[in-house]
Amino acid sequence: MEQTSSINKDFIDEARKLRNDFSEIVSVYSTDLWNYCKYVTGSPWDGEDLYQETMIKSFGLLPQRWSDITDKKYYLFRIATNTWLDQCRKLKREVGSLDEVPEQSVDFSDRLFLEEILTSLESNLTPKQTTAFLLLDIFQFSAEEVAGIVQSTPGGVYSAVQRARRKIASLDFSKTESGVTSQGQNETVQAYLEAFNNGDLNSMLSLFSENAQNEAFFGFQEFSKKEMLKGSLKFGLPGHTAQEFILWGKPVIIVLADGDHGHEIHDIQMQEIENGKIVSHKSYFFRKEFILAAAEELGMKAQLIKPPVNWN
Numbered sequence: 442m443e444q445t446s447s448i449n450k451d452f453i454d455e456a457r458k459l460r461n462d463f464s465e466i467v468s469v470y471s472t473d474l475w476n477y478c479k480y481v482t483g484s485p486w487d488g489e490d491l492y493q494e495t496m497i498k499s500f501g502l503l504p505q506r507w508s509d510i511t512d513k514k515y516y517l518f519r520i521a522t523n524t525w526l527d528q529c530r531k532l533k534r535e536v537g538s539l540d541e542v543p544e545q546s547v548d549f550s551d552r553l554f555l556e557e558i559l560t561s562l563e564s565n566l567t568p569k570q571t572t573a574f575l576l577l578d579i580f581q582f583s584a585e586e587v588a589g590i591v592q593s594t595p596g597g598v599y600s601a602v603q604r605a606r607r608k609i610a611s612l613d614f615s616k617t618e619s620g621v622t623s624q625g626q627n628e629t630v631q632a633y634l635e636a637f638n639n640g641d642l643n644s645m646l647s648l649f650s651e652n653a654q655n656e657a658f659f660g661f662q663e664f665s666k667k668e669m670l671k672g673s674l675k676f677g678l679p680g681h682t683a684q685e686f687i688l689w690g691k692p693v694i695i696v697l698a699d700g701d702h703g704h705e706i707h708d709i710q711m712q713e714i715e716n717g718k719i720v721s722h723k724s725y726f727f728r729k730e731f732i733l734a735a736a737e738e739l740g741m742k743a744q745l746i747k748p749p750v751n752w753n
Contacts, residue, residue, distance in 0.1 A: 459500075460500055463499075463500045463503070464496070464500075464659075466513065467499070467513050467517060469513075470513060470514045470517055471729070471730055472730055473514075473580060474492060474495065474517050474518065474521060475488065475489070475492050475730035475731070475734070476488075477518060477521060477575060477576075477579075477580060478491040478492040478495065478521055478525075479560065479734075480559045480560060480562060480563075480571075480575055480579070481521075481522070481525055481562075481563065481568075481571055481572055481575060482525065482563055483560055483561065483562065483563030483564055484560070484563075484689070485689045485731075485734060485735075485738075486689055486690075486691060489725075489728070489731050491521060491524060491525055491528075492521070492730070492731075493658055493659070494524055495517065495520050495521040495524055496659070498520050498524060499516065499517055499520045502520070515582070515586060515589075515590070518576065518580065518582070518590060519589070519590045522572050522576070522590050522591060523590075525568065525572070526568055526569070526572070526591075529568045534568065558609065559575075559579070561612070562574065562575070562605075562609070565608060565609070565612060566605050566608060569591055569593070569601065570601050570602075570604065570605045571605070572590070572591055573587055573591055573593070573598050573601045573602055573605070574601070574602050574605040574606070574609075576590060576591070577598060577602050578602060578606075584598045584599055627714065628717070629648055629712075629714050629717055629718070629719060630685065630694070630712065630714070632644070632648055633645060633648050633683075633694075633712070633719065634683050634684070634685070634694070636648070637678060637683045637696075638682055638683055640677070640678050640680060641678075642674060642677050642678055645678070646666055646669070646670075646674075648718065648719050649666055649669075649718065649719045649720075649722070650715075650718040650719065650720050651665060651666055652664060652665050653665070653666065653718070653719055653720050653721065653722060654720070654721045654722070655668075655669050655673065655722045655724075656721075656722070656723050656724065657673070657723075657724040657725075657726045657727055658723070658724070658725060658727060658728050659727045659728060660724070660726060660727040661673060679696070679698075679707070681696050681697060681698045681699075681707050681708075682696070682697045682704075683695070683696045683697070683710075684697065686739065688709070688735055688738065688739065689735075689738065691711070692711075693709055693710065693711055694709070694710040694711070694712070695708070695709055695710075695735075695739075696708035696709075696710065698744050698747070700742060700744060702742065703742070704741065704742075705741070705742045705743060705744040706732055706735065706736050706739075706741055706742070706743045706744060707726075707744045707747060708724055708725065708726045708732075709724070709725040709726075709728075709731070709732060709735055710722065710723065710724050710725070711723045726747075726750070727750060729750075729752050
């Protein structure tokens with residue numbers, strides 16, 4: 442094969458098509474997978490990061506398979522679990538083990554699994570206990586399947602889940618208040634909002650460093666203002682309204698579009714600023730599960746049709 446110094450556009454387009462095809466094939470499990478990632482990490486933000494890494498890995502590992510993937514859900518959840526446990530090990534966290542110790546049965550059939558309980562598991566159980574409990578009790582895998590995912594035995598899974606149930610039953614989960622407030626004033630952010638809302642592309646771009654990274658997760662990456670002008674900003678700004686919010690404890694910029702019944706979330710953005718310049722701009726425009734969860738958290742509606750996206 443002839444060696445070239447670049448990866449041509451045809452190759453990139455084909456890779457993008459294959460990735461989109463893969464995403465469509467596994468889309469039926471995307472909501473469950475996102476929720477699992479959120480619960481196992483204990484945070485929507487960390488869960489979103491784990492979800493993205495899981496999707497990238499699950500597609501990237503396909504060339505290493507020598508047979509069909511007959512159980513797509515098992516494949517995705519196994520990669521998510523292994524990725525999370527590997528992250529815990531890298532952080533020197535005690536992952537725990539699932540020992541086969543007889544445990545008194547605890548019936549959870551009548552217990553209401555509130556969001557507060559599920560997102561608190563990570564801080565009250567070991568990572569392996571958390572994954573085993575979620576996979577068996579919440580996402581309805583069999584004990585044999587869970588054992589394969591967490592690399593244990595069915596007996597170890599049953600024992601761990603019973604211990605997890607008992608631990609959860611003994612905890613006091615009081616509902617925490619959640620609200621939406623504006624982040625502190627930042628001159629660069631304020632200037633960005635003013636330029637964006639006025640449709641002033643030149644003023645907005647002047648706030649970016651020359652080689653700023655502009656990324657829309659699962660959509661595109663751009664690594665300079667020149668690339669932005671040729672790509673995502675080729676046709677200017679969208680003409681929507683951007684506002685500051687606090688979402689799950691973090692400051693974000695939310696772009697709102699006018700819908701039939703008021704404002705709808707069009708995009709969620711985060712920025713890194715150094716020396717008064719935006720050096721990194723991240724967009725969740727293409728992240729359906731994330732935006733739908735954010736809309737629910739904020740008591741708003743999400744924009745479901747926004748070319749090239751149609752989430753209906």
